[in-house]
Amino acid sequence: MENEKKKFLGIYFECCNVYGRIYENKDKTAYVGRCPKCLRSIKVKIGEGGTNSRFFKAC
Numbered sequence: 001m002e003n004e005k006k007k008f009l010g011i012y013f014e015c016c017n018v019y020g021r022i023y024e025n026k027d028k029t030a031y032v033g034r035c036p037k038c039l040r041s042i043k044v045k046i047g048e049g050g051t052n053s054r055f056f057k058a059c
């Protein structure tokens with residue numbers, strides 16, 4: 001299931017009650033993406049031991 005080309009994070013968008021994916025930015029400092037429904041942008045920092053979980057909630 002690992003994608004060696006581009007890492008992504010599964011995420012749950014509470015705003016629209018949908019699951020989606022967000023992808024690493026160029027610098028690999030964060031996962032960035034948008035809610036597929038309302039296009040709200042989201043950013044999840046990578047590192048600091050905070051991204052062990054594969055799923056995050058966006059609200």
Ligand SMILES: [Zn+2]
Nearest residue numbers: 015016035038
């Ligand atoms: Zn939304």
